[in-house]
Amino acid sequence: MRIVCPFCGERELGEFTYLGDAKPQRPAADAGEDAVYDYVYLRDNIAGVMSEHWYHGGGCRSWLKITRNTLTHEISAVEPAAGAGAAKVGA
Amino acid sequence: MVEFSWVVRSPLEHALVAGPYGASGEAGVSLTEIRNFDLIQVMARRGKATEVATAAKARLGVAAPETPKAVQTSDAALIWSGPDQFLVLSKGGKHAINQLSQAFASSASLSDQSHARALISISGAKARAVLAKLSSIDLHPDAFPVGAAAATSMDHTSVTLWRGDDGLNGQAVFNVLVFATFAESLWHTMLDSAAEYGVAISHSEEF
Ligand SMILES: [Zn+2]
Numbered sequence: 001m002r003i004v005c006p007f008c009g010e011r012e013l014g015e016f017t018y019l020g021d022a023k024p025q026r027p028a029a030d031a032g033e034d035a036v037y038d039y040v041y042l043r044d045n046i047a048g049v050m051s052e053h054w055y056h057g058g059g060c061r062s063w064l065k066i067t068r069n070t071l072t073h074e075i076s077a078v079e080p081a082a083g084a085g086a087a088k089v090g091a
Numbered sequence: 092m093v094e095f096s097w098v099v100r101s102p103l104e105h106a107l108v109a110g111p112y113g114a115s116g117e118a119g120v121s122l123t124e125i126r127n128f129d130l131i132q133v134m135a136r137r138g139k140a141t142e143v144a145t146a147a148k149a150r151l152g153v154a155a156p157e158t159p160k161a162v163q164t165s166d167a168a169l170i171w172s173g174p175d176q177f178l179v180l181s182k183g184g185k186h187a188i189n190q191l192s193q194a195f196a197s198s199a200s201l202s203d204q205s206h207a208r209a210l211i212s213i214s215g216a217k218a219r220a221v222l223a224k225l226s227s228i229d230l231h232p233d234a235f236p237v238g239a240a241a242a243t244s245m246d247h248t249s250v251t252l253w254r255g256d257d258g259l260n261g262q263a264v265f266n267v268l269v270f271a272t273f274a275e276s277l278w279h280t281m282l283d284s285a286a287e288y289g290v291a292i293s294h295s296e297e298f
Contacts (some may be wrong), residue, residue, distance in 0.1 A: 007159075007173065007174045008159060008241065008242060008243070009159070011227070011243070012227045014244065014247075015227075015244050016203070016244065038232035047275035057249075058243065058244035058247075059173075059241075059242045059243055059249075059279060060172075060173035060174060060242045061173055061175060061242070062174055079139075080174070084174060085140050087136065087137060087138065087143065087174075087175035
């Protein structure tokens with residue numbers, strides 16, 4: 001499997017680390033225990049297209065958001081995760 | 092109070108034995124460690140990309156690379172090391188941390204890497220064949236011309252790799268920056284990879 005890093009170009013899988021589902025959003029401070037439990041522990045086991053976080057630790061050290069089909073490994077989109085390349089974001 | 096005495100020495104001081112290595116005959120590969128350099132990491136702060144570009148231009152005379160490239164000036168190399176960040180490689184103290192920090196004071200965070208990395212230069216007719224065993228990057232001249240750079244891994248070790256100006260004999264020169272504590276390990280791997288072609292090992296203060 002190869003991943004096209006938006007900063008580095010096409011690289012082998014060995015340069016990347018898989019984090020997991022990119023969907024969960026940190027709940028608000030007053031959201032309650034169930035919401036936090038869900039955010040920290042509960043994950044869908046998706047067979048199909050999934051949004052994932054990957055880390056290009058063996059390369060540019062950027063976090064990436066990757067859309068991957070877990071059945072075929074086909075990658076349909078790669079984009080920088082929030083914060084990567086932030087110097088170009090408005091101050 | 093304990094008195095420390097810091098002796099500046101190369102991380103490859105023990106591993107590097109100058110002279111021929113591996114197959115006899117004309118060396119197919121030259122492995123040269125470059126010693127005594129200034130290396131500063133410049134990381135643009137949030138929203139400060141334009142300011143960093145302006146500061147780089149004013150202080151170093153060239154725009155900082157925004158894609159995986161290395162830009163050579165008369166007295167420094169600016170090497171892309173990731174989004175919004177680059178390394179300034181030079182010698183003689185002109186672009187050391189104290190000299191650069193003023194220029195980037197309002198736009199970037201600087202970190203002195205001068206003694207944190209080892210710099211290895213690989214050249215010779217078989218240089219690409221040696222690196223092909225260690226790197227998954229396509230180093231064919233069509234894909235990796237002079238000035239190309241990559242933040243990548245060799246032998247599971249993070250490196251900054253770039254192709255410098257060709258040598259006097261017209262052959263490609265590849266440069267590898269590796270973390271000091273991994274340098275000895277990568278050096279031995281490089282020697283293993285290069286042995287069959289015959290290696291000329293040296294160290295130098297020039298680059
Ligand atoms: Zn990358």
